[in-house]
Amino acid sequence: ITGCGTDPADPAGEAVGPADPAVAAAETARRAPSARVVEVELVARESTVDLGGTKVRTWSYGGTVPGAEIRVKAGDVLKVRLVNELPAETTVHWHGLALRNDMDGVPHLNQDAVPPGGEFHYEFTVPDAGTHWFHPHVGAQLDRGLYAPLIVEDPANPGDHDxxxxxxxxxxxxxxxxxxxxxxxxxxxxxxxxxxxxxxxxxxxxxxxxxxxxxxxxxxxxxxxxxxxxxxxxxxxxxxxxxxxxxxxxxxxxxxxxxxxxxxxxxxxxxxxxxxxxxxxxxxxxxxxxxxxxxxxxxxxxxxxxxxxxxxxxxxxxxxxxxxxxxxxxxxxxxxxxTVDELTTPASHRLAEREPDVTHEVLLGGDMASYRWTINGAQHPDVPPLTVHEGQRARLVVKNATTMFHPMHLHGHTFQIAGKAGPLRKDTLLVLPGQEFALDVDAVNPGQWMIHCHNLYHGEAGMMATFSYL
Ligand code: C2O
Ligand code: CU
The missing domain is CATH 2.60.40.420 (Cupredoxins -  blue copper proteins)
Structure with missing residues (x-):
């Protein structure tokens, strides 16, 4: 039993699972019967925030910047009731989680945007330990105060820090x-x-x-x-x-x-x-x-x-x-x-050795003068999707042909940087001017996912595409 409607007349919502059977099966497989359920209420609203001597009028989660941290354990079920008190529609994207596709927070692709005065019930298994975060995936809202940490503890490996x-x-x-x-x-x-x-x-x-x-x-x-x-x-x-x-x-x-x-x-x-x-x-x-x-x-x-x-x-x-x-x-x-050049994922956490089944070029283009930021010569939504079939390994060859930094982020998956001394798994990678990386991704999480530049202004000016799992 997962998810809730957005109908304000029915705030409890009729519980519905993912509509797509493949997404539903993946979510069922992820969920342990004994999983803890963590419930959070998240109110997005206008607020005045003191940044330390400078007061600003902004949008925030719950009146603070960052918003209150959400902390769970890997395997928990997270239920978040998003209440939209903003004067604009919004969503929440759970940055870094390989979660069920219909909870990923991209309007039109994963869900309908939540209208002002509306609410949305996010509910998903949290599969991935680590330091993650969340933010809206609508326009420039991330560049207001709408962001907060999502810390997923690894019950098997609490770490030995004080x-x-x-x-x-x-x-x-x-x-x-x-x-x-x-x-x-x-x-x-x-x-x-x-x-x-x-x-x-x-x-x-x-x-x-x-x-x-x-x-x-x-x-x-x-x-x-x-x-x-x-x-x-x-x-x-x-x-x-x-x-x-x-x-x-x-x-x-x-x-x-x-x-x-x-x-x-x-x-x-x-x-x-x-x-x-x-x-x-x-x-x-x-x-x-x-x-x-x-x-x-x-x-x-x-x-x-x-x-x-x-x-x-x-x-x-x-x-x-x-x-x-x-x-x-x-x-x-x-x-x-x-930088990432010095970092390596230990063997225990690497992708299995395997040749890619499909290779896609991801050419990052554009310039400041036109402020058209492109992938393979086109601006979102006109960029042809990067397609992959279930179970396949895709290799994304990302080349930065511009003079700017492009931190590329893939939703719902991690990639492994190939073709360097040590493989490194990530979901967001800063690609410097002139750099090229081969990123291997196993298609293990069904759905339509965004891949985009996390310079918010570049992403919103076209540097976005879909990673489309067929
Ligand atoms: Cu943190 Cu699509 O983004
Ligand atoms: Cu960019």
Whole structure:
């Protein structure tokens, strides 16, 4: 018994399972009879939020930014009653979960958008442990305050850290300098005023601040706090601290470091990686990384520098009294940060060795001047679907033929980066200008799924396609 209707006259909804028999069978197979049921109410509404010295009028889940974390265990059934008090239609996409297709939150593809005043009952088995998150899949809503962590614990592998914190990185535009994301998106699509922007396009950012840096937008935040009043992670000296990092930014890749500390990357997008210890890590939009460090004694800036924008978001790691200067330069940030090139999924979590049955080119095109972002030369919805048959392995050869960063995200599946020394499983991958990756995907979750650039503005300006499971 799954799902509920959206009819406001019948808020309890007539319970219905997935209409598609293949989707229904996959969901039944996933669900353990003994599964715990976790129920959550999620109210999307207009709210005033204090970002640490800056108050903004925005849209949020429940009045806070980020919204309240949802925490479940792998195998649980999650039931979320979404109440839409926004002045616009909305949905929720559960970023990183291989869930039942009709709960994936893409309007027209997976469900009808939920009208203002309406509600929708999401219900699905949560199959995948790891650091995930959720956000709407409608227009530019993600670039308001509508996002929150979805942490799925692995009952078989709780980890051996002492302290855990979730850090959500974001570039904040809404209600700064009279801006809002929907207007920004419309302006970009109409054709951008390129003055002052050409020289900056290599940095992977479209929405730069004022020309002389005098207009302070976007703001950069960690857990909804600017550097003026940073979020603090409290620990004791010597403790093992797990930081779950989520980049919720619409338009910003971050270079992450912790002053005075190395850290060890232990997972990405819900998959463990062979541990790599580093000073700094590059995190694309939509990507997640779990890192572990041994806390020193003192107060240490945690810094996420916005690539190409020369500004930063910050938090503090505190194990003793004292001041942390979150604006100071960090030696950890000098030099090349760790990227996916250094990371490998352990053998236990890799796809089986196998040749692909079907290969699709995924050529990423477009430029800032036209603001047409394309896949294989076309803009969504005109991009031919990337098709695959049940049980097949598809190889997606993703090439970035532009000068911008494109964090590519696949719904409902993970891919494995092939053709490099160590295979790496992910669901979101930052593809830098000129880069090419071969991504192997096993068609194991029936339905129609989005694959798109998680630069929100690129995705909404055409860089989206369907991964179509036939
Ligand atoms: Cu987090 Cu289709 O997106
Ligand atoms: Cu992009």
């Amino acid at each position: 302290v855990e914190a979730v850090l959500v990185l974001d570039d904040w535009l809404d209600d700064i300098d009279g801006r809002d994301p929907d207007t920004q998106l419309a302006t970009l699509k109409e054709g951008m005023d390129m003055a002052g922007h050409e020289g900056m396009t290599m940095f992977g950012s479209d929405l730069l601040g004022g020309d002389a840096g005098d207009v302070d937008h976007p703001l950069f935040v960690i857990n909804g706090r600017t550097t003026a009043d940073p979020f603090t992670v409290n620990a004791k000296p010597g403790q093992q601290v797990l930081l779950r990092l989520i980049n919720a930014g619409a338009d910003t890749a971050f270079r992450f470091a912790v002053a005075g500390h190395e850290f060890t990357v232990v997972a990405t997008d819900g998959y463990p990686v062979e541990p790599v210890t580093t000073d700094a890590l590059l995190i694309g939009m939509g990507e997640r990384y779990d890192v572990v460090l041994t806390a020193g004694k003192g107060a240490f800036p945690i810094v996420a520098v916005a690539e190409g924008k020369e500004k930063r978001a910050a938090a503090i790691l505190r194990t003793a009294p004292g001041r942390a200067d979150v604006t100071a330069g960090l030696p950890e940030l000098i030099g090349r940060p760790t």
